[in-house]
Amino acid sequence: MSEIALKRVYESPSPDDGYRVLVDRLWPRGLSKEHADINEWNKELAPSAELRKWFHHDPRLWDEFSEKYMEELQDASPGKDFLKRLKDQEKITLVYAAKDEEHCHPVILKKYLESLM
Numbered sequence: 633m634s635e636i637a638l639k640r641v642y643e644s645p646s647p648d649d650g651y652r653v654l655v656d657r658l659w660p661r662g663l664s665k666e667h668a669d670i671n672e673w674n675k676e677l678a679p680s681a682e683l684r685k686w687f688h689h690d691p692r693l694w695d696e697f698s699e700k701y702m703e704e705l706q707d708a709s710p711g712k713d714f715l716k717r718l719k720d721q722e723k724i725t726l727v728y729a730a731k732d733e734e735h736c737h738p739v740i741l742k743k744y745l746e747s748l749m
Contacts (some may be wrong), residue, residue: 634722636745638738641727645669650723657681660729670727675708677726679737691735698740700704705744715748 657678686696730736
């Protein structure tokens with residue numbers, strides 16, 4: 633695998649996306665499975681329900697959320713099996729529903745996965 637990208641699930645799917653993985657614990661509002669055009673929905677890569685509710689997309693909590701989420705990823709280590717399973721994919725696009733593209737968990741998840749490559 634050579635590349636991991638990020639994209640909002642509400643943006644139009646593109647052949648350039650490669651293997652599309654929804655990394656949210658909840659299904660995106662108002663989006664049909666057909667329009668999402670995902671290859672996989674991987675809830676294990678998402679923050680725990682408790683952490684997600686605590687953060688509630690509050691940018692003021694971003695730094696603390698980032699640390700806690702990274703700890704969750706390292707403790708559960710879902711990334712190793714994920715990357716091993718998808719090693720033949722040229723590109724993986726992590727898709728998500730959050731409006732704030734700067735303060736959302738896929739930003740952290742991407743760094744985590746890249747650190748394992």
